[in-house]
Amino acid sequence: MKKVVLKAYGKVNLGLDVVRRRDDGYHEVRMIMQTVGLFDRLELKKTSGDSVTLSANLRFLPVNEQNLVCQAIAAVKKKYSIKSGVEAYLEKRIPIAAGMAGGSSDCAAALRGMNRLFELGLKEEELCEIGAGLGADVPYCVIGGTALAEGIGEKLTKLPPVPHCHILIAKPGVSVSTKTVYENLDVPGLLSHPDITGMISAIENQDLKGITGRMENVLETVTIPRYPVIHEIKEFLLKQGAESALMSGSGPTVFGIFASEEKAQRALSNLRSFEDVKQAYVVAPVNRES
Incomplete structure (x- = not known):
């Protein structure tokens, strides 16, 4: 070869x-x-x-x-x-x-x-x-x-594949250092922790609302205060009909999960009103690498 x-x-x-x-x-x-x-x-x-x-x-x-x-x-x-x-x-x-x-x-x-x-x-x-x-x-x-x-x-x-859904990915025009985010994370001071065990059960039961209802990222406590646009994009996606929206990893990318492709595509089109969003895509979950 x-x-x-x-x-x-x-x-x-x-x-x-x-x-x-x-x-x-x-x-x-x-x-x-x-x-x-x-x-x-x-x-x-x-x-x-x-x-x-x-x-x-x-x-x-x-x-x-x-x-x-x-x-x-x-x-x-x-x-x-x-x-x-x-x-x-x-x-x-x-x-x-x-x-x-x-x-x-x-x-x-x-x-x-x-x-x-x-x-x-x-x-x-x-x-x-x-x-x-x-x-x-x-x-x-x-x-x-x-x-x-x-x-x-x-x-x-x-884990089993998640139920079929549509994911709108929106990247604002800022870059975030993962190292810096973790260094500034106050782990003992975290007031809330994601229900990871409950999310695993929801995935196993193919319960999309059970998954989206438990979406949480503790790193948002560091990144969002520094880059408020992340919160603004999350709120926008929710108003556009996303089941839930969250920052991925240490950020700044935000994603929203939509049950309807039509709603996801309409939200993508409406994202043009966000000058700070530099890259945006509607994609689906992938079950394995190819």
């Missing part, structure tokens, strides 16, 4: 709780992750020589060893003594620094792509093990679909 092309799907957090801050500075989380049908496209080709090169459709995107795609390719080459070079091209569509795990998803796609390109025969668990050394969200992005993530995000339990 000389070339592979993969989709790197973004994610949203249907529920995100932070249990505690560990002595090593990391935070223990309990969250429900969901892959959505907004994806980057990654192309990998074998080349002569031993070098790894990356190009992308966005000029400001790092295309050196800072990029997780390069790190993933290098990690697989080293671990399995691969001498061939690799040329990668990344077409970005997932908003950057937006709480949708775009970089982690690209990394996971690179791991899966290297597995296919060099016919390594690695199982999902082995790819997740490599991915865990590259980023906390990478193992989840390897498996995709609906999952419970615990620990620092690396302990994953697959």
Whole structure:
């Protein structure tokens, strides 16, 4: 095989709780992750020589060893003594620094792509093990679909697919540092925690209202005061008929879940009144990576 092309799907957090801050500075989380049908496209080709090169459709995107795609390719080459070079091209569509795990998803796609390109025969668990050394969200992005993530995000339990729905994703024109958000989170001072256990039961029972009624993200307590537009977008989506609306990850992306595609598309059209919204899409949940 000389070339592979993969989709790197973004994610949203249907529920995100932070249990505690560990002595090593990391935070223990309990969250429900969901892959959505907004994806980057990654192309990998074998080349002569031993070098790894990356190009992308966005000029400001790092295309050196800072990029997780390069790190993933290098990690697989080293671990399995691969001498061939690799040329990668990344077409970005997932908003950057937006709480949708775009970089982690690209990394996971690179791991899966290297597995296919060099016919390594690695199982999902082995790819997740490599991915865990590259980023906390990478193992989840390897498996995709609906999952419970615990620990620092690396302990994953697959869940049944969520019921069919339509998800409107809206990214305002600000970027948020995940590190900064977690550093400023007052875990002992949190007044409310998401009902993650109840949401798991709602997913198992295919109860969309049970899911949307439990959507909560404790990181909003840090990000929304800094960027009030997040709250404004949430309120707008609710007025447009969303079952619920929430910030994804550390933000600033907001998503609303709609039972009706017609309402979701109408809300997308009406979002034009928000000058601060720079990217917006209507997508559906994705059950697994492809």
